[in-house]
Amino acid sequence: MPSRTGSHSPTGIGKSLPERGLLLLMVLVLLEGSVIPLGAASSPDTGHQKNVDNHKAEGEKNHTKKAFPVLDLDYRHIQTPFEISLWVLLASVMKLGFHMIPRLPGIVPESCLLITVGLLVGGLIKLAGEKVPPVLDSQLFFLCLLPPIILDAGYFLPIRPFMENLGTILMFAVVGTLWNAFFIGGLLYAVCQIQPANPNELHQLEILPCLLFGSIISAVDPVAVLAVFEEIHINELLHILVFGESLLNDAVTVVLYHLFEEYSAAGTVTVLDGFLGIISFLVVSLGGILVGAIYGILAAFTSRFTSHTRVIEPLFVFVYSYMAYLSAEMFHLSGIMALIACGAVMRPYVEANISHKSHTTIKYFLKMWSSVSETLIFIFLGVATVDGPHHWNWTFVTVTVILCLVSRVIGVVGLTCVINKFRIVKLTTKDQFIVAYGGMRGAIAFSLGFLLKKEEFPMREMFLTAIITVIFFTVFVQGMTIKPLVELLAVKKKQEAKRSINEEIHTQFLDHLLTGIEDICGHYGHHHWKDKLNRFNKKYVKKCLIAGERSKEPQLIAFYHKMEMKQAIDLVESGGGVNLPSAVPSTVSMQNIQPKKPPPAKPVEKALPKMTKGREEEIRQILRSNLQKTRQRLRSYNRHTLVADPYEDGFSELLIKKQKMIALEKKIKDMNYYLTVPAAPPDSPTMCRARLASDPQSYSSKPAMDRVPTIQVDLASPQSPDSVNLMDEFRRADQQEEDQGLTMKAPSGQSGFNRPGEADRGREQQKLTRCLSDPGPSADEEEEEEPFLP
Amino acid sequence: MGASQTRTEKYQDLADKTGFSLEQIENLHKRFQRLSDNEETIRNQHPKEVGSCEEIGFEQFLMVMSHFRPPSLKTTEEEKEAMRKEKLRFLFNMHDTGNDGTITLVEYRKVVEELLSKSGDIEQETVKAMADAAMLEVASTNVPHMAPDEFYEGITFEHFEQILKGLEMETKMYIRFLDVETPTLSCGNSTS
Numbered sequence: 001m002p003s004r005t006g007s008h009s010p011t012g013i014g015k016s017l018p019e020r021g022l023l024l025l026m027v028l029v030l031l032e033g034s035v036i037p038l039g040a041a042s043s044p045d046t047g048h049q050k051n052v053d054n055h056k057a058e059g060e061k062n063h064t065k066k067a068f069p070v071l072d073l074d075y076r077h078i079q080t081p082f083e084i085s086l087w088v089l090l091a092s093v094m095k096l097g098f099h100m101i102p103r104l105p106g107i108v109p110e111s112c113l114l115i116t117v118g119l120l121v122g123g124l125i126k127l128a129g130e131k132v133p134p135v136l137d138s139q140l141f142f143l144c145l146l147p148p149i150i151l152d153a154g155y156f157l158p159i160r161p162f163m164e165n166l167g168t169i170l171m172f173a174v175v176g177t178l179w180n181a182f183f184i185g186g187l188l189y190a191v192c193q194i195q196p197a198n199p200n201e202l203h204q205l206e207i208l209p210c211l212l213f214g215s216i217i218s219a220v221d222p223v224a225v226l227a228v229f230e231e232i233h234i235n236e237l238l239h240i241l242v243f244g245e246s247l248l249n250d251a252v253t254v255v256l257y258h259l260f261e262e263y264s265a266a267g268t269v270t271v272l273d274g275f276l277g278i279i280s281f282l283v284v285s286l287g288g289i290l291v292g293a294i295y296g297i298l299a300a301f302t303s304r305f306t307s308h309t310r311v312i313e314p315l316f317v318f319v320y321s322y323m324a325y326l327s328a329e330m331f332h333l334s335g336i337m338a339l340i341a342c343g344a345v346m347r348p349y350v351e352a353n354i355s356h357k358s359h360t361t362i363k364y365f366l367k368m369w370s371s372v373s374e375t376l377i378f379i380f381l382g383v384a385t386v387d388g389p390h391h392w393n394w395t396f397v398t399v400t401v402i403l404c405l406v407s408r409v410i411g412v413v414g415l416t417c418v419i420n421k422f423r424i425v426k427l428t429t430k431d432q433f434i435v436a437y438g439g440m441r442g443a444i445a446f447s448l449g450f451l452l453k454k455e456e457f458p459m460r461e462m463f464l465t466a467i468i469t470v471i472f473f474t475v476f477v478q479g480m481t482i483k484p485l486v487e488l489l490a491v492k493k494k495q496e497a498k499r500s501i502n503e504e505i506h507t508q509f510l511d512h513l514l515t516g517i518e519d520i521c522g523h524y525g526h527h528h529w530k531d532k533l534n535r536f537n538k539k540y541v542k543k544c545l546i547a548g549e550r551s552k553e554p555q556l557i558a559f560y561h562k563m564e565m566k567q568a569i570d571l572v573e574s575g576g577g578v579n580l581p582s583a584v585p586s587t588v589s590m591q592n593i594q595p596k597k598p599p600p601a602k603p604v605e606k607a608l609p610k611m612t613k614g615r616e617e618e619i620r621q622i623l624r625s626n627l628q629k630t631r632q633r634l635r636s637y638n639r640h641t642l643v644a645d646p647y648e649d650g651f652s653e654l655l656i657k658k659q660k661m662i663a664l665e666k667k668i669k670d671m672n673y674y675l676t677v678p679a680a681p682p683d684s685p686t687m688c689r690a691r692l693a694s695d696p697q698s699y700s701s702k703p704a705m706d707r708v709p710t711i712q713v714d715l716a717s718p719q720s721p722d723s724v725n726l727m728d729e730f731r732r733a734d735q736q737e738e739d740q741g742l743t744m745k746a747p748s749g750q751s752g753f754n755r756p757g758e759a760d761r762g763r764e765q766q767k768l769t770r771c772l773s774d775p776g777p778s779a780d781e782e783e784e785e786e787p788f789l790p
Numbered sequence: 791m792g793a794s795q796t797r798t799e800k801y802q803d804l805a806d807k808t809g810f811s812l813e814q815i816e817n818l819h820k821r822f823q824r825l826s827d828n829e830e831t832i833r834n835q836h837p838k839e840v841g842s843c844e845e846i847g848f849e850q851f852l853m854v855m856s857h858f859r860p861p862s863l864k865t866t867e868e869e870k871e872a873m874r875k876e877k878l879r880f881l882f883n884m885h886d887t888g889n890d891g892t893i894t895l896v897e898y899r900k901v902v903e904e905l906l907s908k909s910g911d912i913e914q915e916t917v918k919a920m921a922d923a924a925m926l927e928v929a930s931t932n933v934p935h936m937a938p939d940e941f942y943e944g945i946t947f948e949h950f951e952q953i954l955k956g957l958e959m960e961t962k963m964y965i966r967f968l969d970v971e972t973p974t975l976s977c978g979n980s981t982s
Contacts, residue, residue, distance in 0.1 A: 102909075294892055303974075381968055404869070424860040424861075424966070425861070425961045426862075426963060480971050487937070497957060499924055500927055500953070500956075501920065501924045501927060501951075502924050502927055502928060502953045502954065503954065503956060503957055505901070505902060505905065505920075505924060506881070506954055506957065507957065507962075508905055509881075509901070509905060510881075510962060510963055513881075513884075513963075514963065514964075515860070517855075517858055517965055519822075520822070520825070520963065521818070521821060521855070521967070523966075525965055525966055527965065554912070556902075556905060556920070557906065557907060557912065557916060557920075558917070560920050560923070562924075564923075787849050
């Protein structure tokens with residue numbers, strides 16, 4: 001959940017006052033919302049009663065005539081959605097508010113602030129004398145609030161580091177959680193049993209409820225981990241270790257929870273039950289993954305056919321994933337693992353099939369939902385804390401907190417000793433510290449505790465109090481101090497730089513190289529299996545699940561095209577043709593790299609005199625009017641269709657057109673003396689996309705329409721200095737584009753072989769982009785409200 | 791007796807030079823013998839290729855393999871740096887088939903082409919464009935201000951290091967060398 005740092009105005013304080021006012025208003029409205037139902041509850045009933053009496057008493061016709069209600073207040077009607085929306089609004093406004101305050105987001109993690117807000121809201125509600133709504137209802141939490149966060153995490157899970165460290169992650173998740181649960185549960189029981197002198201309520205605590213409590217509180221919580229680790233930008237390895245652990249321990253938690261809950265009533269657990277528990281664990285985890293994978297493949301397969309209905313593409317992703325979660329929960333399998341598996345499996349295929357816009361939609365919807373969910377969860381935690389019911393027991397709570405810390409540290413250190421024997425890149429002490437310190441508990445533990453039934457577990461309130469205390473401790477104390485500790489220990493941070501094409505090439509090269517070397521050494525190492533999986537994927541799976549040409553596209557090319565597109569969009573956003581805002585400002589362009597080519601055929605150069613102003617104007621007019629004509633054809637807009645985006649539809653056609661253009665260019669080289677003005681100058685893909693990106697209305701390069709009438713003007717004298725080889729200009733400009741691939745520099749007359757010609761070409765190029773991105777005076781903005789932005 | 795004595799001495803010698811343990815060298819030797827059909831050297835299948843030699847002996851085999859050793863917990867920072875440099879040097883030499891100390895555009899294009907060679911027919915244009923873009927990136931990162939007339943000869947080793955320093959080679963370029971003998975498969979002479 002990237003926290004966008006909004007515009008920090010210098011008058012930060014002044015700006016936040018209206019915000020505070022707004023927040024206060026929100027809270028008041030919320031209170032009203034809870035008060036009014038009670039008031040409204042009484043009157044309709046009595047009104048109804050009176051009416052009935054009237055009818056009965058008076059008989060047929062003598063109704064007491066009420067005035068027709070012009071304005072009526074019927075809160076009951078909309079109560080539930082209204083309150084839900086109010087909560088969501090409150091959460092979002094809070095999030096906005098935090099970033100208005102100058103230095104707070106740097107010191108205090110957002111989760112702490114949100115819990116505090118929840119506490120305040122809960123407190124206000126309680127002060128107003130109302131009953132606090134049972135917001136952290138387990139049903140609501142597990143079915144509505146948790147899935148978006150997990151789906152967001154699963155869909156964007158970085159697969160490569162995850163797979164590379166899978167063994168470590170599993171060790172921490174399974175063995176670590178088991179160790180925590182038994183250690184905490186067992187020692188708590190032991191502690192509760194001492195104090196022989198005064199008969200304590202703690203003595204009633206049996207071993208099994210203790211173990212149950214241990215299993216609830218031992219699991220590292222993905223929501224809390226995400227919330228805190230997002231802000232500290234730690235290196236990828238540690239992030240994936242802690243985060244992966246928090247995701248995969250769900251299976252263990254589910255099994256232990258159900259096991260101990262079932263048998264707490266019976267009172268004993270036999271060896272057979274333990275054995276069944278282990279089997280159950282395998283079923284739960286593998287079953288969850290299987291369910292998720294099945295739904296993922298279904299989603300990928302469905303997305304293969306969505307080329308005609310692009311609008312609903314994101315829906316498939318969301319609905320299939322949610323159904324995977326629900327199906328898994330139905331069988332008491334691990335819903336979290338199902339969700340992760342579904343997202344991770346479907347992603348590569350879906351992304352190859354869907355349009356760019358759908359991809360953006362999916363990304364932003366997931367981020368939005370998960371952000372709102374997370375905010376709501378923390379606020380509700382605060383509210384539920386105020387609600388209670390609480391039962392504070394000093395011994396129990398303090399011992400729990402201490403035991404949690406101690407067991408986590410011992411667990412991590414112990415496991416790392418074992419793990420390091422099998423890892424090549426060992427985990428250092430610093431790493432271990434961060435992993436141990438980052439084990440936060442969160443709302444899942446609370447919800448699981450909430451689910452316990454009071455009849456079977458008389459100590460439920462005590463459990464809840466202890467859980468909340470641990471959560472507060474980890475989130476506040478550990479959450480606030482982890483950032484300075486990371487700085488202090490100089491832990492490696494995340495690399496901000498984006499993946500460059502060189503890195504991609506060499507990573508792939510390395511993969512192949514290492515597979516080969518493993519082959520030479522003769523043992524089946526993990527590169528070998530990865531290679532086999534890739535081959536299988538390419539040969540069979542991709543053919544089924546990816547539509548059309550994209551199924552054969554190797555990964556490197558896909559990466560390259562993505563980069564190209566991104567650069568083109570950047571270029572247009574930065575104003576077209578002017579210096580590209582690249583990471584390293586440099587004046588290096590393709591000319592510097594290409595080995596010196598012999599200058600192109602002489603006759604073409606000779607026909608490149610300067611163009612007069614008048615001619616330029618003419619050309620511009622012609623272009624504009626032609627573009628307008630094509631735009632008018634697209635005016636019929638339908639809510640259910642998106643304006644066609646040629647990139648998706650004509651991917652392979654673009655490539656074919658590129659080739660056609662090259663062939664055409666060769667022909668044109670001989671035709672020097674025609675002024676042909678194509679309305680939509682055909683296209684190197686970069687140019688085409690760049691142009692389209694800036695001007696959403698000129699979708700004239702739909703394949704059917706690109707041969708717009710060309711005006712051929714035979715000039716009076718072929719040798720006249722005014723004759724402009726415009727077509728050739730375009731061609732050469734485009735060819736220049738092609739060679740350049742990614743950089744579209746307006747050379748401003750300096751580079752290249754032919755100075756004066758280049759100058760013109762450069763300026764012409766610039767003018768070309770500018771005039772094409774100018775929508776023209778009378779164009780309407782009907783078709784598409786917003787331009788094609790990333 | 792005498793024969794095995796000199797052999798262990800030889801192994802010890804090799805171990806010191808390459809950093810392998812004695813068991814690993816034993817294993818690799820067995821593998822070498824299987825690959826070379828129990829002869830002293832492995833012959834090159836394609837002897838006429840640029841930059842290849844006719845045959846290699848066990849020592850050279852080991853030297854090449856030693857480039858793929860992983861860092862251990864005890865390697866210091868400087869040793870890690872040295873290891874990274876060595877691995878990068880190995881990669882660089884693989885690309886620089888002309889042996890002139892720089893990777894030229896033609897050589898780089900060949901690298902990309904070979905990477906994509908198994909994926910069906912890829913257009914030459916795309917390969918060219920990609921290699922060009924990559925080269926451009928190297929150039930602009932390392933020599934940001936070049937006058938339009940200058941010509942960027944090729945990627946030197948320093949530039950190569952600079953470009954790939956984000957990848958942390960010492961943690962990526964390794965394979966597991968086994969200490970104990972595993973029943974190795976007969977990956978014979980017919981490799982793809």
